[in-house]
Amino acid sequence: MKKALYAALIVLFFLLVSCTTLEDPALVNAPYWYPDGRNVRDAVCFVGYGSGINESASRDAAYNDILSQVSSYLGYDVVGRYYREFSANGSISDLSLEIDNTSSAVSSDGNYHYYILAFADEDVISNRISEEYRRLLDAEAQVQNLKDSALEYYRQNNDIAAINTLLEAVTVAARYDLSSEGNTKEELLVWAYDYLDNIELRLSKEKPEVPSVTVRAVRNRGLLSPSITGASVNASFTVHTHDNTFETFTLPFVTGNDGRFQFVEYYPAMTDKGTVVFTIDIQRSIDEVVAVTGYEFMKDFIETAQSIRAEFEYDKAGRLSGACLLVVMNEFDESGNVLSTSYARDALVSYLEGEGISTQVLDLEGNSIEELIDPLVTDYPAYEWVVISAIGLSDVPVQPDSGTVYVVEGYTMLLNTHTREIVYLDEITRSVSWGDDREACLEKAFSGYGSTMAFNLSAYC
Secondary structure: OHHHHHHHHHHHHHHHHHHHHHHOHHHOOOOOOOOOOOOOOOEEEEEEEEEEOOHHHHHHHHHHHHHHHHHHHHOOOOHHHHHHHHHHHOEEHHHOEEEEEEEEEEOOOOOEEEEEEEEEEHHHHHOOOOHHHHHHHHHHHHHHHHHHHHHHHHHOOOHHHHHHHHHHHHHHHHHHOOOOOOOOHHHHHHHHHHHHOOEEEEEEEEEOOOOEEEEEEEEOOHHHOOEOOOOEEEEEEEEEOOOOOEEEEEEEEEOOOOOEEEEEOOOOOEOOEEEEEEEEOOHHHHHHHHHHHOHHHHHHHHHHHHHOEEEEEEEOOOOOOOOEEEEEEEEEOOOOOEOOOOHHHHHHHHHHHHOOOEEEEOOOOOOOHHHHHHHHHHHOOOOOEEEEEEEEEEOOOOOOOOOEEEEEEEEEEEEEOOOOEEEEEEOOOEEEEEEOOHHHHHHHHHHHHHHHHHHHHHHHO
């Protein structure tokens, strides 16, 4: 039994050798150092192989193979320059390249095979690498490091960082037009797209009246989708600015270790009713790629990134919702005299009406808070909320050589007449204008103050 098994193993061995011989004639009677060469400290190893109808032809082919490898190492063609020296002397002095060993064999088909083992001093030959090729090699190394980092980020469930890192690799690959397998801009973008296409934003614990919502970034895998940590997410919504315009405002967020963050009314100037749109933030990385490749190369990727979004509709109820707000706002000159103008009040009322809050303007004289509060509480019980403001021009010790500086300051409060609670009080806001036209400057300064107060009061609207 043992003899039969031994015989079978011998047959199997020769069959494997025969198959190897048929598949790769170069391995027939090849020296032990073929094809991997040997490691020698501070040296670069080259292993050449050639085949032909006779030994001379196979040797010439092996010389050319060595020189082709050296060309690839240096980044420029050296075959024509060094073939004669190398074939005649077995060395290239400029490159400190010398043949260390050779071997030849004849296969059963009558072909000749020639093998060359050569070494070059690493310091010498590496100094001959072209600057352009050296930059290419550095770019290849940089891309490889970025790919390794992207994989590590992905293992840590930090998909956004992984995508940003891969897009950085795309930028490098495109800038240097890398063509090696796995390092082209097209291959790297496909990799980044595979990560991107699995990202999803999910909402929970929605409270439209606050407004408040919990946002979670996940790698979409169905019921057991893993959370994405450290994901940059933007929240965009409409705000009513102090200039009485409506603009889109964006706040950045980052998911925690559980892949979540909570959005609440972080910005008081949010409109009373609207939609908060949550999107992933990889725009900077996209822009860097587009700057090198152009938009069309990134079009599909950009459209997919833009489609990853979640929308939260809210309708918050402020303390002034449904109420009519009484407004008492007096303007004074430098001497403390009441002005007939109402620039600040008009700006404030215009802003509040833009928020859907009805107002009633009241002319009531009084220089102190006490002089104004008592009659308001007594004579106007139907109004639960009132804005009381007294503002005027302040002295400016130093004036410019031309034009005049005007500074408006005072106090503004929001009062609950039923409880006598001062909900909001401002005594520090200033508004400044400068110019030769006094009336125009007063209008700008007082209007600026009124707009700022309305913007601050929007937290209660």
